[in-house]
Amino acid sequence: MDQTTIRFGIIGCASIAGKVSRAITLAPNAALHAVGSRSLEKAIKFAADNGFPPHAKIYGSYEAVLDDPDVDAVYIPIPTSMHVQWAVLAAEKKKHVLLEKPVALNAAEFDKIIEACEANGVQLMDGTQWIHFPRTAEMGKFLSDDQSFGKLKSVNTLITYDVGPEFLKNDIRSKPDLDGLGALGDGGWYGASASLWATNYELPQKVVALHEPVLNEAGVILSCGASLHWKDGRIATFYCSFLSNFTLDMTAIGTQGTLRVHDFVVPCKEDEASFSSSSGWFVKPSVHTISTDLPQEAFMVKEFSRLVQEIKFNGAKPDNKWPIMSRKTQVILDAVKTSIETGFLPIQIQN
């Protein structure tokens, strides 16, 4: 750890926090510095289980992490309903913010987080990992190849996993007061982010939810889908579910080529991932395999830490590309939710 290493504090001990803690230890420019939970006991156990160094600070509150002057950045994996409160406070304490997705319960809430980060000059990035993975850049090269892919016409994503009865009963993602967007906020976030990624983050003009979403008794979405419509006939469709076998597929079709990937959200293997491409009639897809030295979440931490280093040591401004991407993704989720609530009306998107 050198002088430029970014020191992370983690608030909350969700299971995803274990994965990102490991990523912080793996990223060459980041280090674990502190963890805080409302239960000190939980924080102690979390630190012991997740490779925190002996000198790490372990706190019995979130505030204490934000008040630690040696913390450069906080990773916030707590339930979505608590994001606005804690992300805004983190920004006010001049901590850079790596915020788990979905970033907020709606875009208006997220705007408060953006404002706080802008006012305090701190970097904001959401926890969408796949965007940072080298495979994604390779897929992007294929999509921008006029010869072999042509113009994008459609994107289809299927993001499903069978979460099991324990999750359906007790996980925060099945509680309306915690992660009230349910499968839409979880898998649907990736459907929306993939659709935006493939269209270079151009917002669609119209979003329509598919009929017959499945809700639990408390009204939380367990499965749903939507279609997104851009001008000149481009379309994206996604389907997300907590009730089906593990499937993380994206298929993007252009005028000249087709991209297929079966584990786009999280690769089946950490150090190797593939996608396929095909162009033309009756062409068997070609498989492209990319090897990496870090898991995708470490690429995310590395990029976030690089931006924080630029701000801290080189006087750079926060890169607002990332909060803009997050906000557009959230806008799509909001529209899907509104469409469901209004009986599947098409929702016009303000550009």
Added chain:
Amino acid sequence: MDQTTIRFGIIGCASIAGKVSRAITLAPNAALHAVGSRSLEKAIKFAADNGFPPHAKIYGSYEAVLDDPDVDAVYIPIPTSMHVQWAVLAAEKKKHVLLEKPVALNAAEFDKIIEACEANGVQLMDGTQWIHFPRTAEMGKFLSDDQSFGKLKSVNTLITYDVGPEFLKNDIRSKPDLDGLGALGDGGWYGASASLWATNYELPQKVVALHEPVLNEAGVILSCGASLHWKDGRIATFYCSFLSNFTLDMTAIGTQGTLRVHDFVVPCKEDEASFSSSSGWFVKPSVHTISTDLPQEAFMVKEFSRLVQEIKFNGAKPDNKWPIMSRKTQVILDAVKTSIETGFLPIQIQN
């Protein structure tokens, strides 16, 4: 050719007829006997180009084929708008009917064909080839495996091809008075048939078209999509287009497993085809490859001819499984079309 070989007459010389003519020569229980076109010249050229035997009858009209007493069965590849007239007449002339898809412009029209075939005791089958391919039976085994696939939750199909400007201008599938269903009748037929196949031909309760279909100036559909909804949350979605790269994907997701196939309508290779299966979290899909001795269209001809043989030589009745499957597929296309025409209203399906 033995005494039990089924002798085919072909009416019309569409390009698909060349493929099916070859299939008739390859199927062990079928033979080419006659071809008729409204242009004798065209029929002569077609017979020469497509391996008709020297003794084959070549006619300058469709009627002459139907009047040939040695013709057991006719294959009808003429434009959809002409199906009802010629399929009914063929049945009345006691010819068994292999009818290209889409079977009719709507289910009410198709009912006239069903009635004529029933009244005259002839077999009726549509030209959906993939259903007959041995790979499909293998995929079906996976879908019916309670352990590795579980209960079906969703089916997604993408059936697209870039037909090119010449087709868009001149092909019958872009003319409202010929194949007025356009991409819906062509690719959409496969989306509907795959959805029905995966649900054991249980009709959905509700069909809703996706917004923003692309139509040509004459109102023929060039791309569209739909969602199909069964009770207990099962869903199928399809997207079909004449304007995108060649893609023939089906993904069926159950509670325990996922089936993926990238060329389900027509395999990239004639003698070998594959699909993949996976069950559980972070499982890399297993590829299953099936080798065959015939192209899929020959399996279709063989099965159709077997049924005709049973009727002709063993006194069997026509198998009404096939027209029932065709009709259900047509019912779904009709509902998608109605949904588009009514501003994307959900269309209830009568069971």
